[in-house]
Amino acid sequence: MPSSHDVIVVGNGALGSSIAFELARRGTDVARVGGGARRHAASTAAGAMLGCFGEVTEPLMATEHGRSKLSLDRQARELWTGWLDELSSYSGDETGLVTADGTFVFLNSVGTSAIDTTNFAVIQSALTQYDEPYELVDAESIDWMRPNELFRPLQALFMPREHAVNTTRLFQKLDAAFIKAKGRIVEEHVTTLVTDGDRVTGVVLADGGTLTARHVIVAAGAHSVGLLAGLEDVHRRIPPMVSGYGVSALVRTQDRSLPRSVLRTPNRALACGLHCVPRGDGLLYLGATNIISDTPREHPDLKDLKFLVDCAIDQLHTGLEDAALVAPQVGNRPIPADGYPLFGATGVDGLWLASGTYRDGLHQSPLLAREMADLIEKGTGTVTELADFAPVRAPLAPGTRDEVVANAVAHMVATGYERKWSITGEWTAIIEEALTEKYRTRAQELDAEFTPPAEFLVTMNDHKRAALQRYYAAWR
Structure with missing residues (x-):
């Protein structure tokens, strides 16, 4: 089998598989790398709801970047009918999804x-x-x-x-369509990136093999940012995952x-x-x-x-x-430290990132696949909202510190009710006061300026703290 291709896509979840198919059907020589079982992928265990508004929240609508995420969802939804038709046509499988x-x-x-x-x-x-x-x-x-x-x-x-769509059938169609479009599936996982000077030129596989390409797109879900660890200058300026x-x-x-x-x-x-x-x-x-x-x-x-x-x-x-x-x-x-997607060029020649989509990766996959293919093929895209979500970026604020702390407290109290706790009236206020102080202190000890999303404040530990502080220091 050839070891050199135009593009290597690292990852075969919904986003990586869609990007690989979109490039292959345009005539690009693509190798898609990822184990057939798709272990760890978010999309294999997803309900695959093609929804824009069902997950809208108050914090999402309160920020410009949150509204941009909703805009991406709305644009993606308009593509799904055509996308499903294309998958059926290329795969030869007319089964409904x-x-x-x-x-x-x-x-x-x-x-x-x-x-x-x-x-x-x-x-x-x-x-x-x-x-x-x-x-x-x-x-x-x-x-x-x-x-x-x-x-x-x-x-x-x-x-x-x-x-909603059936994820099992979706992956069957994506695989079949990719193969019919003359794409190559490599059932391995990537351990490291190959560099030549200041350019990424390929990947090293777990079996010791090497693949080379003009472009490497990392779309490996929650593993994505870790694969860039060898590129220290870039890695420290990308939100940790x-x-x-x-x-x-x-x-x-x-x-x-x-x-x-x-x-x-x-x-x-x-x-x-x-x-x-x-x-x-x-x-x-x-x-x-x-x-x-x-x-x-x-x-x-x-x-x-x-x-x-x-x-x-x-x-x-x-x-x-x-x-x-x-x-x-x-x-x-895949959840970045500011809660927003990581998409586009990394600043390293030949290296692209498509991850950090949190709950939106499968739904947005037709849109992001088209955009990444345009970037590779034409050098420019058309989805303006993605400009703010470039992988190398300063932290995007999920709200003010007080808003994030209040959101963390409200969600933790809601967790208690959902788990059927039974407390008398005065205890709710006592718990809220204690949690507010706890999370405010955590945020202040973490950084004087930057505040991560509520999910990070609630689950803060030494590992997250060190990763966040390295990232914040790079943008001080």
């Missing part, structure tokens, strides 16, 4: 007013602002849903344009019944809200947790799986206690 007809967002009594009620209102406001079709519905009339009476929904809205370890589950309902749409809560407790996605033949996707981990995880903790299942039974359908557990799943969302 869409599994859910729209999305219901429901507000129940599990969370808190500060998080759930606020975010539900923000979702509705954003839908109105962007002239997006939706309708308010009777929360107790949602198809299939039968929660515990203590957790019944209070309000709900339906978004007819927010669907952590893994948003998430647990999801595939279950088969006893009577094979399923909702016709995605059912979900607003984002809560530093995660993406409880949700379920129909997959057909009684198969239901349940998701998902989000726990910050210094390194990607391969197996779920029992406590996280138990928490997910308990929430699904209580808040979605009590009959799920009789469902069969088909497969627990683990994904690792």
Whole structure:
């Protein structure tokens, strides 16, 4: 097999696979590197909701960069119909991928007013602002849903344009389409980058082999930034990356019944809200947790799986206690230290980065694939919002320090309620005061100027602190 190509794409998750296919179908000689099992990838364990507004939050809409992320989601959604047609055409597989007809967002009594009620209102406001079709519905009339009476929904809205796809079939089509477009799949993983002077010229594989190329695109999810460690000057000026370890589950309902749409809560407790996605033949996707981990995880903790299942039974359908557990799943969302994507040229000749998309990578993959192919092929792109998300950048503020601290406290309190704690009135204020002091002190000890997102403040340890301080020092 040839060892030299025009482009090497490191990573075969939804984003890496889409970029590789888009380049190959344009006639570029592409090698895509990644193990066939796609271990650690966020997209293999994802619900694959093609949603723009379901995860809108108050902090997202309060910042310019947050609104830019929403703009990317909206642009990506307009490409999915054509993208699915192209995948079917190239792969020769006409099997449908869409599994859910729209999305219901429901507000129940599990969370808190500060998080759930606020975010539900923000979702509705954003839908109105962007002239997006939706309708308010009777929360107790949602198809299939039968929660515990203590957790019944209070309000709900339906978004007819927010669907979901089957990830297993999506990857099958991406692989087949890439091969039909004459792309090369290398089922290995990359250990280091090859450099020649001030240029990246290839990659070293775990089996000791080497591949060379004019361009190397690193799209390896939560592993991406670590692969650049040998390029010290660049590495220290790119936001460090952590893994948003998430647990999801595939279950088969006893009577094979399923909702016709995605059912979900607003984002809560530093995660993406409880949700379920129909997959057909009684198969239901349940998701998902989000726990910050210094390194990607391969197996779920029992406590996280138990928490997910308990929430699904209580808040979605009590009959799920009789469902069969088909497969627990683990994904690792790539989360940069300022919470925003890492996309584009790195400043090192021949080296590009496409990662840090947090929860948006699969949904944005058609858009980002087209943009990266344009950058490689034409030297320029068309998506103006991505300019602010260049990989080498000073920290982008997720809000003021007081706002971030308040957000961290609110989400931690919401976590307690979601885990069914029972406390008397005065204790909530006591806990909030203690957490506010704790997180404010952490932020001040970390840096006098820069503040990371709430997820980092809550999970701060020596490893994260050292990585963040190195990065902040590079931009002092």
